[in-house]
Amino acid sequence: MTKPSDISPDTLLAAVASGLLTAEQAQGLRDLESANAPVLDREPHDDEKFRFISGFSDIFVTIGLGLFLGALGYFSRDMVGNTGMFAVIAAASWLLAEYFTRQQRMALPSIVLLLVYAGAVFSTVAEAFNPSLRFGVGLGNHGGLPIVVAGLATAVAAALHYRRFRVPVTIAAGVAALVASVVGVLFMLWPDFAVEAAKPLLLACGLAVFTLAMRFDLSDPQRQTRRTDIAFWLHMLAAPLIVHPMVGGLVGEGGSEAVSAWSILAIFIALAIVALVVDRRAILVSGLSYAGFAFGSLVVKAGLSDGVVPLTMLVLGALVLLLSAGWHALRRTLLPLLPGALAVRLPAHT
Known part of the structure; x- marks a missing residue:
């Protein structure tokens, strides 16, 4: 447990950012502290650390935010309608961030407030353009203009939010809004074949987001600055954009062909190699559900349909545990x- 006299990780990050310490000196202090700490107090090495929760107060405040914003949306909807309700929630999220993010620096509430703010801004603009639009339903009938405008407005709003509060997930939220705008342009200009072209477009967007994430990662190989947190959330966004178009097409109506299952497994292994090389486990998360389907399909082919679910869970669980246990050893082999x-x-730790 951290003592009052200890130097906190945030203080070391601030010292690196201000130039008081170099990244190597800060890492040397961390290594020295870890070496002198009792065994049970030592934390396992993890290159993907980021501030998600700083204490139970984060959870407590987040529950309160959910209750407050939910009730606020319920009452404001009766008074100002759907568009006004989303606008009220967006404004309230910003005002709450002035205290919980800017002053209290609470991690989880800051992430939640940002996501609620971005979603509310997007919904406000989309509702204003087309009240019947719900989460993309009806794009073919109404065109993609509401999505295009809403995405661009959300990206601008996210940029303003980041300039004010510097929450790392904000960059990913803004990029996600831009991806929505790109998809909206497709439905607006070529509605006849937009559905067929959506998957290749999403894959291209996913690769572009992955490239952006790697730019942040490569600029901070020691992962000592805010850039690594920004890269983490961009990887979280890029992973489903890449994985879904790649393996979604392999899942047919029946979804039990062995060839498709082996192809999905091959893609998952390729993703695992990429994740190991760049040291980002987030890339694997989106592939787990598709890998589960692939294992289940193979088990059905083998005539063991009654045990599909538990056997799939067993194999996937074993794979994840093996990757976790041998992560650094595998990286030392690949790099x-x-x-x-x-x-x-790239991060290279022994």
């Missing part, structure tokens, strides 16, 4: 195979 100029810019 030397990369070009030297790239390998030195």
